[in-house]
Amino acid sequence: MIETQPLIALIHAVPSGARIAQDAFAREFPEAQIWNLLDDRLLDDARTANGLDGALRRRMLRLIANAVESGAGGVLLTCSSYGEVVDTARTLWTVPILKSDESMFRTALSGPHDRIAVAASTPPAVPAAAAQLDALMAETRGTRPVHITTALSEQAAAADGPQETARHLADALAATGARDIQSVLLAQYSLAFAGRALADLLHLPVLDGAAAAARDLRARLLGERSTAAVPA
Structure with missing residues (x-):
């Protein structure tokens, strides 16, 4: 039942x-x-x-x-x-x-997008997210290739409110030089509150783990x- x-x-x-x-x-x-x-x-x-x-x-x-x-x-x-x-x-x-x-990464990897960015505001979150994504991609070997871009904005950690946090994250994503990103994953729960503002800025879907x-x-x-x- x-x-x-x-x-x-x-x-x-x-x-x-x-x-x-x-x-x-x-x-x-x-x-x-x-x-x-x-x-x-x-x-x-x-x-x-x-x-x-x-x-x-x-x-x-x-x-x-x-x-x-x-x-x-x-x-x-x-x-x-x-x-x-x-x-x-x-x-x-x-x-x-x-x-x-885990659920966020699985959702992203099983979805229609193959050019995904991971945004973080603390340095340890970047390798942690990359390691999880690599492990999940290894599990699904043989499926379509996915290109992952990572972006770090430590200014976002000290930003005042969702709009400012989103602007810092958007700047960090732009600084990577990746122009064909299709979706963004937030590498920390602490960034979830800025997800909607970032989606509006980038006109892209933004996922958070929680x-x-x-x-x-x-x-x-x-x-x-x-x-x-x-x-x-």
Whole structure:
């Protein structure tokens, strides 16, 4: 029997991730009951350890275990730094467990566009996004080739409001010299609030990870075809 009001656990490393993800689920998956799990030392401890060590991986797995064993029908990690733990979690539990940007990347790669840009405002987000895209493209070997452009605007991280953030991101995209971009992916949840303004500036579809994950989980858990295809 399909649960019509599934419990979705959102696991966060920063408080801002909770607000952004909740807003996305309110729009894209309003039927869901949201449960926020926050460990605001996850990022600091990962930096201190210079990456994810065994103790940090086990810590995230305990958070996921708490969510699943307490009845969550789906789990989303909103922090990309811990995404690799999801691969282990999927061998332990059968409920959908998603990495922060996985649904966005899968949507983009399965859509009609083959010239995609990834926009970020912090340097670590660029290689993290590129690595995920490379891994997903390797999974779908034999399909059409996709050209990925990456753009970084650290000014966007300190911008005041969505319009200014969008302008900085648009400038960074223009500076890459790529003139044939068909869609843009936002590499961080913190940029989601500027997605609509950036789409208006560029006249291109702009995807963000939180909204894509919400649509993905809705399609999986309510048994409905997702409307999350890359916008035309």
